[in-house]
Amino acid sequence: MRKCIFLLGFCSTLLGGQLYAAQSPYAEALEAYEAKAYDQALKEFQRLDKNGDAYAAFMIGTLYHRGYGVKLDRVQAFRWWLKSANLGWKNAQSAVGSAYFHGKGVEKDQALGCEWWRKAAEQGVMNAQYHTGYCYSEGVGFKQSDVKKFEMMLAAASQGHVRATYQVGGAYSTGRGTNKDTKKAIEYYEKAAAKGSVPAMRGLGTIFMQRKTSEDYKQAHAWNLLAAKQGDAIAQYHLSLAYKNGWGVEENPASAFDWALMAAEQNHVKSTSLVAHWYGSGNGVPLDHQKAFYWGLKGAESGDLWSMKRVAARYFNGDGVLQSDDDSYRWYLEAAAKGDSKAQVWLGYMNVAGRSVKSNLVNGYMWYEIASQAGNEDAEARKNKLADRMTEEEFITSKKLAKECVAQSLKNCGSGSA
Numbered sequence: 001m002r003k004c005i006f007l008l009g010f011c012s013t014l015l016g017g018q019l020y021a022a023q024s025p026y027a028e029a030l031e032a033y034e035a036k037a038y039d040q041a042l043k044e045f046q047r048l049d050k051n052g053d054a055y056a057a058f059m060i061g062t063l064y065h066r067g068y069g070v071k072l073d074r075v076q077a078f079r080w081w082l083k084s085a086n087l088g089w090k091n092a093q094s095a096v097g098s099a100y101f102h103g104k105g106v107e108k109d110q111a112l113g114c115e116w117w118r119k120a121a122e123q124g125v126m127n128a129q130y131h132t133g134y135c136y137s138e139g140v141g142f143k144q145s146d147v148k149k150f151e152m153m154l155a156a157a158s159q160g161h162v163r164a165t166y167q168v169g170g171a172y173s174t175g176r177g178t179n180k181d182t183k184k185a186i187e188y189y190e191k192a193a194a195k196g197s198v199p200a201m202r203g204l205g206t207i208f209m210q211r212k213t214s215e216d217y218k219q220a221h222a223w224n225l226l227a228a229k230q231g232d233a234i235a236q237y238h239l240s241l242a243y244k245n246g247w248g249v250e251e252n253p254a255s256a257f258d259w260a261l262m263a264a265e266q267n268h269v270k271s272t273s274l275v276a277h278w279y280g281s282g283n284g285v286p287l288d289h290q291k292a293f294y295w296g297l298k299g300a301e302s303g304d305l306w307s308m309k310r311v312a313a314r315y316f317n318g319d320g321v322l323q324s325d326d327d328s329y330r331w332y333l334e335a336a337a338k339g340d341s342k343a344q345v346w347l348g349y350m351n352v353a354g355r356s357v358k359s360n361l362v363n364g365y366m367w368y369e370i371a372s373q374a375g376n377e378d379a380e381a382r383k384n385k386l387a388d389r390m391t392e393e394e395f396i397t398s399k400k401l402a403k404e405c406v407a408q409s410l411k412n413c414g415s416g417s418a
Contacts, residue, residue, distance in 0.1 A: 038069025054087035078105030094120035094128040114141030129156035152178030165192040183263035217248030236263035253284025272299035289320030308335040328358035344371035363414040365398035
């Protein structure tokens with residue numbers, strides 16, 4: 001008699017995968033459980049627990065966890081699982097790990113959760129292997145290790161864990177935790193994709209797209225289309241690029257825009273900047289400066305450098321938004337802090353011209369100096385011209401401020417932090 005109960009997101013064959021005949025000591029309890037006679041199942045498991053039975057304690061915890069035959073009680077569930085786990089039951093160890101990691105029935109302690117998951121993983125519990133891999137990936141509970149992550153994900157993948165299979169494909173694709181092997185990456189991505197993994201479909205699309213041959217672009221399009229239709233924003237972005245550049249399909253600006261918009265509506269940052277660009281240029285969509293500003297601002301607020309500069313320029317010129325030197329300066333400052341020399345030049349100009357800030361030649365020269373050090377020729381010409389208007393003391397101060405600004409990672413720079 002083989003029974004399978006879905007617990008905590010995995011299907012576990014009762015009693016470690018062995019087959020038990022009708023005379024099994026668990027027969028009556030399991031039959032009651034399967035018949036949804038949970039009161040009777042609880043009594044039978046409680047009887048077995050009196051003999052220190054680890055599996056019985058695990059099942060009592062599960063009844064409390066699900067509220068079967070008893071009032072749902074996560075604290076009681078945890079206590080019974082912990083008892084079972086300490087008796088060595090592997091699935092209970094995995095359950096205890098989940099409880100600690102997510103703070104269900106016990107005070108949240110992710111490091112301790114990872115420790116329990118590792119105990120279960122070492123006994124072959126598939127989900128625990130996957131979760132332990134995550135712990136190694138993030139450095140929670142253990143020292144961060146891509147190699148250990150890969151080992152755990154590979155173990156889980158060998159048992160058919162779909163997300164772990166995708167992770168193994170990703171490791172082979174990037175060479176993180178193992179040697180880079182595109183052939184094996186495709187193999188594992190295809191296994192995961194065959195079981196419905198959308199990220200794996202997108203991963204295949206990415207690999208074929210990067211090969212940049214006509215045939216590979218066609219395969220990339222097929223995989224990205226599968227993932228995009230299921231809502232994957234990155235795949236939608238990749239389709240947008242394909243239609244924009246004619247990769248595996250005929251160039252189609254309207255389709256490129258449509259796919260980018262789908263991704264942008266899911267807050268995919270690169271897509272928001274594309275949509276902003278197309279609305280601002282009228283390429284594939286009617287020209288609309290207000291919509292260009294709207295999508296540009298979304299991208300800027302998400303940290304996209306190009307969007308920050310475009311939003312700053314739109315505020316400066318009043319394109320699609322009410323003109324505002326203050327907002328323009330603020331966004332150029334954000335872009336400059338990311339090392340963009342053109343934004344730094346604009347800050348130099350606004351300081352010199354007194355736009356948003358009081359005219360300040362010292363700070364203006366400072367920003368030109370920083371941009372010049374990054375190789376911006378316009379900044380070099382501007383600072384040399386500005387130097388003729390400055391006193392020796394102002395010149396020395398500007399040089400000093402520029403050096404301090406770079407040392408401070410381009411933040412809180414200048415006289416008065418302008």
